Amino acid sequence: MVEPIVVVKLGGAEGVDFSAICLDAVELLKDGYRLVFLHGGSAEANALGEALGSPPKFITSPSGYTSRYTDRRTLEIFMMAVNGKVNSMLVEQLQRLGVSAFGLSGIDGGLLQATRKDAIQSVENGKRKVIRDDYTGKIEQVNTVLIELLLNAGYLPVVAPLAVSEQGEALNVDADRAAAMIAAALKAETLILLTAAPGLLKHFPNETSLIQTLPQNRLSVALEAAQGRMKKKVLGAEEALKGGVQRVIIADGRIPSPIFSALSGKGTIIHSS
Ligand code: ADP
Numbered sequence: 649m650v651e652p653i654v655v656v657k658l659g660g661a662e663g664v665d666f667s668a669i670c671l672d673a674v675e676l677l678k679d680g681y682r683l684v685f686l687h688g689g690s691a692e693a694n695a696l697g698e699a700l701g702s703p704p705k706f707i708t709s710p711s712g713y714t715s716r717y718t719d720r721r722t723l724e725i726f727m728m729a730v731n732g733k734v735n736s737m738l739v740e741q742l743q744r745l746g747v748s749a750f751g752l753s754g755i756d757g758g759l760l761q762a763t764r765k766d767a768i769q770s771v772e773n774g775k776r777k778v779i780r781d782d783y784t785g786k787i788e789q790v791n792t793v794l795i796e797l798l799l800n801a802g803y804l805p806v807v808a809p810l811a812v813s814e815q816g817e818a819l820n821v822d823a824d825r826a827a828a829m830i831a832a833a834l835k836a837e838t839l840i841l842l843t844a845a846p847g848l849l850k851h852f853p854n855e856t857s858l859i860q861t862l863p864q865n866r867l868s869v870a871l872e873a874a875q876g877r878m879k880k881k882v883l884g885a886e887e888a889l890k891g892g893v894q895r896v897i898i899a900d901g902r903i904p905s906p907i908f909s910a911l912s913g914k915g916t917i918i919h920s921s
Contacts, residue, residue: 651680652837653799655893656907657827658738660688661844664901669842670741672907673804677747682799684830685749685806687738688823689730690716696729697722707770707779716784717770718820723783726820727753731808739806750798753808754787755818760826761789762811762819785811785819787826790833828884832891839888840910841881842901847916848873848882860913863921864889870918885918895919 654676658669673683694704702725705717718726735751742749754760762785770777798805807830809823824841831839850873851857862870870882885896899915900906909915 651682653682653684653831653834654838654840654907654911655684655686655827655831655834655836657824657839657841658685658687659841659843659901660691660734660823662691663844664842665903665906666738666741668904669901669906670738670745670747672905673742673747674745676907677804683804684795684799684834684836685738685804686809686823686827686830687730687734687806688809689726689734692734693722693726693729696733697725700725707768707782708772710769710771710776716820717779718783719781720783723818723820727810727818731810735806735808742804742806748803749806750803751806751808753810754821754826755810755812757791757794758812759791759794759807760787760811760821760829761791762787762813762821764813764815764817764819783817783819785813785821787811787821787829790829792833795830795834822880822884824880824884825887828888828891828893828896831888831893831896835892836888837894838911839885839893839896840907840915841884841896841898842906842910843878843881843898844900844902845878845898846900847898847914848878852878859916861917861919863919865921867918870916889918889920893920 707717731753739749739751768779809826811821896918897910899910
């Protein structure tokens with residue numbers, strides 16, 4: 649029997665318990681699961697930027713959506729914080745528990761290939777501007793050979809959300825979407841998005857309004873309920889299911905045994921219809 653692959657995205661919001669997640673990894677690997685971890689790190693990148701005198705900058709699109717402006721310096725700070733610190737510390741934590749974790753970013757071996765968003769519209773003081781030095785990307789392809797090589801050799805790949813453009817430039821990519829693309833490329837059984845909420849709430853922030861299950865064909869309900877960055881998780885869920893993942897679980901990363909809880913049905917399960 650081929651062991652199931654579970655891709656886990658570790659949210660960066662306050663309260664998400666990396667050590668509880670790592671403890672679950674030990675048990676799941678013993679049970680024969682193959683795991684891939686993907687993490688974010690915007691908060692670390694923002695803090696490092698502040699410390700280095702380059703606080704984060706945000707742009708507002710003509711439709712009113714705010715996103716991070718990643719010029720080259722911001723990208724370098726993002727690499728230092730997310731790949732340098734968050735990734736290494738997660739790998740360290742896993743190694744301490746005896747797990748053969750292998751830290752890499754989407755740049756390594758061309759793991760994540762993306763197209764650069766080369767002209768972004770922004771609105772500043774009521775005036776439209778075109779930004780051409782933004783280093784964010786949309787993932788187009790995943791080098792599955794590399795990740796399967798690691799899995800087959802018994803490693804737990806821990807991936808930082810960077811990608812490489814056709815021109816070989818490093819790009820900042822959304823971690824939820826990256827996790828979804830990896831899960832789809834590997835035809836993972838399950839994608840778990842661990843975050844600082846019990847799952848997807850119908851009436852955010854009312855934690856008693858948890859949506860427990862949702863078929864893929866009713867994702868519009870989820871998109872309506874999701875506010876701000878939660879929308880990216882819903883879009884990621886859709887991408888993963890379209891790509892052949894059986895179920896996506898948006899679950900609480902703040903509780904003990906967060907991965908086991910998600911796998912046992914806690915959180916919001918979105919499944920192919
Ligand atoms: P992460 O670091 O886990 O990716 P984000 O802060 O980017 O987290 O997005 C998750 C957050 O989105 C939750 O912690 C919650 O505050 C917020 N959120 C917005 N809408 C919803 C919703 N409908 N249900 C649950 N959480 C939501």
